[in-house]
Amino acid sequence: MTQLWHHCHAITMAEGRYSLITDAALVIVDGRIDWIGKADDLAEQDFEAIHDLGGRWLTPGLIDCHTHLVFGGDRSGEFEQRLEGVDYETIARQGGGIVSSVRATRETDFEALYARAEARARVLLAEGVTTLEIKSGYGLDLDSERRMLQVARELGRRLPVTVKTTCLAAHALPPEYAGRSDDYIERVCETMLPTLAAEGWVDAVDGFCEGIAFSPAQMRRVFETARRLGLPVKLHAEQLSHLGGCKLAAEFGALSADHVEYANDDDARAMAASGTTAVLLPGAFLTLRETQLPPIEAFREHGVAMALASDLNPGTSPVLSLRLMMNLACTLFRLTPEEALAGVTLNAARALGIDASHGSLEVGKVADAVAWDVTGPAELAYWLGGQLPGIRFHHGEKVSA
Numbered sequence: 001m002t003q004l005w006h007h008c009h010a011i012t013m014a015e016g017r018y019s020l021i022t023d024a025a026l027v028i029v030d031g032r033i034d035w036i037g038k039a040d041d042l043a044e045q046d047f048e049a050i051h052d053l054g055g056r057w058l059t060p061g062l063i064d065c066h067t068h069l070v071f072g073g074d075r076s077g078e079f080e081q082r083l084e085g086v087d088y089e090t091i092a093r094q095g096g097g098i099v100s101s102v103r104a105t106r107e108t109d110f111e112a113l114y115a116r117a118e119a120r121a122r123v124l125l126a127e128g129v130t131t132l133e134i135k136s137g138y139g140l141d142l143d144s145e146r147r148m149l150q151v152a153r154e155l156g157r158r159l160p161v162t163v164k165t166t167c168l169a170a171h172a173l174p175p176e177y178a179g180r181s182d183d184y185i186e187r188v189c190e191t192m193l194p195t196l197a198a199e200g201w202v203d204a205v206d207g208f209c210e211g212i213a214f215s216p217a218q219m220r221r222v223f224e225t226a227r228r229l230g231l232p233v234k235l236h237a238e239q240l241s242h243l244g245g246c247k248l249a250a251e252f253g254a255l256s257a258d259h260v261e262y263a264n265d266d267d268a269r270a271m272a273a274s275g276t277t278a279v280l281l282p283g284a285f286l287t288l289r290e291t292q293l294p295p296i297e298a299f300r301e302h303g304v305a306m307a308l309a310s311d312l313n314p315g316t317s318p319v320l321s322l323r324l325m326m327n328l329a330c331t332l333f334r335l336t337p338e339e340a341l342a343g344v345t346l347n348a349a350r351a352l353g354i355d356a357s358h359g360s361l362e363v364g365k366v367a368d369a370v371a372w373d374v375t376g377p378a379e380l381a382y383w384l385g386g387q388l389p390g391i392r393f394h395h396g397e398k399v400s401a
């Protein structure tokens with residue numbers, strides 16, 4: 001089907017910059033952008049559908065490239081503990097944290113997991129998200145990890161959103177492997193990843209490289225397995241300390257290294273050389289009251305693409321707003337509003353390995369877009385989250401939340 005979208009100002013985000021086209025028009029053919037430019041330059045032609053965007057500002061659809069939005073239970077009790085001064089690592093070492101979400105998720109059946117995840121996803125979609133990355137990592141056994149990934153895939157089937165799944169079996173040590181982390185990594189590499197990959201549930205592989213999770217050597221084993229399976233990798237790296245996760249990610253050509261508060265100039269050089277995107281997660285930074293800022297200047301200096309994501313999870317980032325992350329990235333990390341918008345569009349697409357087809361309003365890319373009722377692009381980072389009025393398109397289809 002051939003559509004005309006006109007009467008708008010297009011913020012294309014080509015090359016990660018606004019690359020603004022005022023009084024723009026787009027021709028959409030079968031859900032992809034076939035032409036984009038000044039409306040005055042568009043040749044006369046017939047269209048099956050015409051959308052007058054009423055002078056709104058049109059951006060690429062927002063991409064949340066790091067979420068754990070499938071999980072059972074909640075961790076509000078931990079929130080109270082942290083307010084009483086018990087830190088995240090201590091709670092994890094006491095058997096709480098991720099493992100408490102594992103217990104709750106293992107006890108939750110598919111339909112209940114799906115219902116809770118759908119409710120969270122709908123809030124993000126209402127804010128303008130058109131692509132979601134969703135991780136496993138609260139199952140930590142084959143059946144529960146599979147169920148999480150199946151819920152993620154089902155969200156992409158039932159909702160107007162593109163879902164990319166990531167297997168995060170190397171998220172934490174399950175209770176039944178207490179004191180035997182190498183044995184668990186063996187189980188992940190020899191059984192869980194090959195099985196879940198062969199069944200088609202996995203688009204990428206992730207891990208948590210941290211003192212309270214897995215070592216660089218253990219993550220190396222997981223990455224070698226992912227490489228053998230032909231799967232791209234990403235890594236929760238340098239979140240609470242500097243262990244060398246960013247360098248390992250860069251060595252394996254990872255799509256992204258995420259959190260990266262404790263990354264340094266050397267890490268930035270290595271990530272720039274490997275094309276690894278830095279995924280900044282200000283929701284976790286704020287929730288944990290972290291004080292170590294990610295090396296933003298080093299990322300800028302070495303040309304490391306910076307993405308932003310909600311990191312929606314019950315422990316470190318119980319947040320239901322990607323646009324709030326844009327504001328926090330500006331306010332806490334001093335990104336510019338333009339960098340923040342690139343962080344949730346083209347750079348987020350890079351972090352998922354889909355920037356050939358997503359993340360900017362350019363010919364050949366999917367027609368995922370939002371026509372915002374704002375006075376200009378800076379407003380998208382200015383308002384602290386919440387649903388701004390606008391029209392959302394997914395693959396060229398006008399969709400409600």
Ligand SMILES: N=CN[C@@H](CCC(=O)O)C(=O)O
Pocket residue numbers: 068097098101208236239284311313314315316317
């Ligand atoms: N750090 C590791 N994983 C999540 C937290 C998971 C949890 O606490 O439930 C994160 O990205 O912050």
Ligand SMILES: [Zn+2]
Pocket residue numbers: 066068236311313
């Ligand atoms: Zn995470």
